[in-house]
Amino acid sequence: xxxxxxxxxxxxxxxxxxxxxxxxxxxxxxxxxxxxxxxxxxxxxxxxxxxxxxxxxxxxxxxxxxxxxxxxxxxxxxxxxxxxxxxxxxxxxxxxxxxxxxxxxxxxxxxxxxxxxxxxxxxxxxxxxxxxxxxxxxxxxxxxxxxxxxxxxxxxxxxxxxxxxxxxxxxxxxxxxxxxxxxxxxxxxxxxxxxxxxxxxxxxxxxxxxxxxxxxxxxxxxxxxxxxxxxxxxxxxxxxxxxxxxxxxxxxxxxxxxxxxxxxxxxxxxxxxxxxxxxxxxxxxxxxxxxxxxxxxxxxxxxxxxxxxxxxxxxxxxxxxxxxxxxxxxxxxxxxxxxxxxxxxxxxxxxxxxxxxxxxxxxxxxxxxxxxxxxxxxxxxxxxxxxxxxxxxxxxxxxxxxxxxxxxxxxxxxxxxxxxxxxxxxxxxxxxxxxxxxxxxxxxxxxxxxxxxxxxxxxxxxxxxxxxxxxxxxxxxx
Amino acid sequence: xxxxxxxxxxxxxxxxxxxxxxxxxxxxxxxxxxxxxxxxxxxxxxxxxxxxxxxxxxxxxxxxxxxxxxxxxxxxxxxxxxxxxxxxxxxxxxxxxxxxxxxxxxxxxxxxxxxxxxxxxxxxxxxxxxxxxxxxxxxxxxxxxxxxxxxxxxxxxxxxxxxxxxxxxxxxxxxxxxxxxxxxxxxxxxxxxxxxxxxxxxxxxxxxxxxxxxxxxxx
Numbered sequence: 001x002x003x004x005x006x007x008x009x010x011x012x013x014x015x016x017x018x019x020x021x022x023x024x025x026x027x028x029x030x031x032x033x034x035x036x037x038x039x040x041x042x043x044x045x046x047x048x049x050x051x052x053x054x055x056x057x058x059x060x061x062x063x064x065x066x067x068x069x070x071x072x073x074x075x076x077x078x079x080x081x082x083x084x085x086x087x088x089x090x091x092x093x094x095x096x097x098x099x100x101x102x103x104x105x106x107x108x109x110x111x112x113x114x115x116x117x118x119x120x121x122x123x124x125x126x127x128x129x130x131x132x133x134x135x136x137x138x139x140x141x142x143x144x145x146x147x148x149x150x151x152x153x154x155x156x157x158x159x160x161x162x163x164x165x166x167x168x169x170x171x172x173x174x175x176x177x178x179x180x181x182x183x184x185x186x187x188x189x190x191x192x193x194x195x196x197x198x199x200x201x202x203x204x205x206x207x208x209x210x211x212x213x214x215x216x217x218x219x220x221x222x223x224x225x226x227x228x229x230x231x232x233x234x235x236x237x238x239x240x241x242x243x244x245x246x247x248x249x250x251x252x253x254x255x256x257x258x259x260x261x262x263x264x265x266x267x268x269x270x271x272x273x274x275x276x277x278x279x280x281x282x283x284x285x286x287x288x289x290x291x292x293x294x295x296x297x298x299x300x301x302x303x304x305x306x307x308x309x310x311x312x313x314x315x316x317x318x319x320x321x322x323x324x325x326x327x328x329x330x331x332x333x334x335x336x337x338x339x340x341x342x343x344x345x346x347x348x349x350x351x352x353x354x355x356x357x358x359x360x361x362x363x364x365x366x367x368x369x370x371x372x373x374x375x376x377x378x379x380x381x382x383x384x385x386x387x388x389x390x391x392x393x394x395x396x397x398x399x400x401x402x403x404x405x406x407x408x409x410x411x412x413x414x415x416x417x418x419x420x421x422x423x424x425x426x427x428x429x430x431x432x433x434x435x436x437x438x439x440x441x442x443x444x445x446x447x448x449x450x451x452x453x454x455x456x457x458x459x460x461x462x463x464x465x466x467x468x469x470x471x472x473x474x475x476x477x478x
Numbered sequence: 479x480x481x482x483x484x485x486x487x488x489x490x491x492x493x494x495x496x497x498x499x500x501x502x503x504x505x506x507x508x509x510x511x512x513x514x515x516x517x518x519x520x521x522x523x524x525x526x527x528x529x530x531x532x533x534x535x536x537x538x539x540x541x542x543x544x545x546x547x548x549x550x551x552x553x554x555x556x557x558x559x560x561x562x563x564x565x566x567x568x569x570x571x572x573x574x575x576x577x578x579x580x581x582x583x584x585x586x587x588x589x590x591x592x593x594x595x596x597x598x599x600x601x602x603x604x605x606x607x608x609x610x611x612x613x614x615x616x617x618x619x620x621x622x623x624x625x626x627x628x629x630x631x632x633x634x635x636x637x638x639x640x641x642x643x644x645x646x647x648x649x650x651x652x653x654x655x656x657x658x659x660x661x662x663x664x665x666x667x668x669x670x671x672x673x674x675x676x677x678x679x680x681x682x683x684x685x686x687x688x689x690x691x692x693x694x695x696x697x
Contacts, residue, residue: 256660257660257661257664258508258657258661259665260664263664263665263668266668266671266672267668267671270671270672270675273675274675277679277682278678278679278682280682335671338674338675338678339674339677339678339681341670341674341677342670342671342674342675342678344670345667345668345670345671345674346667346671348663348666348667348670349664349667349668349671351663352660352663352664352667353664355660356660356661356664359660
């Protein structure tokens with residue numbers, strides 16, 4: 001084997017070892033069973049509904065989700081079994097797909113240095129690490145948008161064949177049907193491709209438009225069914241989102257390190273300055289692609305903030321995450337072009353940022369559920385299927401409780417009708433101190449038997465820990 | 479790297495300075511406030527003019543940014559006069575000295591005294607002395623607690639006019655500690671990235687200038 005071939009094989013091994021290592025790091029965060037509200041929603045929508053039921057549930061909930069990701073999750077769980085580890089692994093697979101993209105296409109187009117930086121940042125940067133182990137669709141939308149971006153760049157540089165258009169359309173449809181706000185990312189990518197193709201061959205530019213329109217049709221049909229713009233339902237928009245741009249950078253870069261947001265934003269700024277001021281280190285259209293990848297996230301923030309205000313949908317920083325993979329690709333390309341020392345500093349930065357982000361995620365996954373074991377033991381040993389569970393945390397947190405008490409019947413304290421519960425085994429989870437009202441108690445006697453200990457699931461603002469009572473509901477003797 | 483010009487050397491110098499300021503020189507530090515549990519407190523007897531309240535403490539870090547104590551008095555009456563505050567080491571050498579007016583102090587509330595990054599020797603015992611310089615009316619009292627503090631190890635004896643007070647001294651210290659390992663790495667890498675990036679910008683500018691001097695076309 002020649003020297004060159006040996007070197008190539010070693011680099012090959014190194015890249016794939018890095019992918020494996022980052023994947024294993026993510027998997028180490030998948031062993032706890034603490035759910036946040038969004039994850040409980042994912043589980044509830046998937047577990048409690050058939051495939052058709054998922055469609056109806058999403059229509060009824062009027063959220064920013066679309067059924068495809070839930071259907072895929074349902075299939076995944078059906079194959080690999082019903083356990084929270086399997087649910088989390090589905091999210092890890094999304095990030096793994098992005099890393100494989102890095103080890104293959106990104107490496108082929110931009111080289112090993114870019115691929116290494118890209119693989120580490122898409123798996124271990126704060127927001128992406130959290131979403132890699134969070135049971136939501138974002139790790140997959142990051143992959144779809146990044147794959148589409150790489151494909152668009154690659155296609156724009158060569159003779160375009162039919163299978164490329166089909167793949168582009170497929171990635172577009174799949175992404176759109178995982179989350180609404182991917183639409184804005186696709187808009188920029190298609191615009192880039194359209195301009196490039198138009199300058200090369202005006203006639204072929206209609207293929208870009210045709211591909212986009214064909215991919216958009218099923219999405220538009222869905223928007224009409226969903227009444228996204230309130231064409232049928234009417235109603236007033238709630239006003240422009242209060243999320244600020246700095247919250248986006250906070251979401252993307254914040255770790256436990258002081259000034260982490262400032263440092264991350266600094267690296268982002270260096271990347272933009274690099275592509276602008278060191279333009280000669282890039283090919284012309286490569287420069288435009290990198291610039292687009294970098295500014296897509298803040299641009300989309302502006303567009304999404306407005307759209308969500310007129311379409312009556314909430315908007316959180318997580319909704320710009322779809323383009324984060326492309327942003328990191330842009331940063332990786334620039335940092336690997338400045339000079340060797342800048343690249344090494346960039347590598348050190350993403351490595352230490354990743355370590356800090358892991359520390360934070362480890363705390364969130366494993367140190368916010370101190371009473372989980374005893375709570376699950378109590379449920380398993382004392383509560384029977386069909387038991388009534390009254391809870392007084394926020395109504396929406398019934399979804400979280402539902403995961404752990406899936407065989408019991410949950411009732412919020414505000415909706416208790418003692419007449420219906422008399423004679424049945426009833427438990428009370430007291431998280432807030434709010435008890436039954438005088439109106440509810442009229443004519444009834446309640447005996448509380450406190451179960452010793454503190455219980456709870458994941459620690460969160462309004463759904464922290466609770467005391468457990470066994471209730472004995474008696475109608476007083478006349 | 480190629481031979482660098484003065485500006486490039488300056489940038490690299492500033493970059494290295496910044497890194498050293500983070501670590502090991504540790505000019506840049508992070509604040510760490512000692513938290514206190516809310517507890518039942520007592521107050522000392524009155525402090526007539528000339529009285530001295532002394533509290534010993536262990537330096538938990540080598541930089542003290544500020545400390546706070548609680549002075550009790552009748553807010554309905556005027557608070558006129560001056561306090562003197564001093565920090566001394568174990569050899570009774572004064573290393574910090576200041577005055578503050580009585581009227582600035584809020585009754586039974588933590589009152590902050592800035593020490594402006596006072597350098598101490600970590601682990602050594604120091605003490606601060608609060609002296610009533612010229613307050614003759616509405617005499618102050620110092621609050622303290624009889625219960626042990628959560629991190630009571632840092633709190634030592636307290637005395638009022640050389641009489642030891644039974645209980646745990648009560649003050650909040652704001653230390654400045656060096657950054658941890660990951661913070662240092664992130665800051666170093668960012669400074670390095672910024673420095674080498676600017677170096678490269680100057681390098682490109684230098685090459686362009688050289689080409690222009692050689693009369694190249696299409697610079």
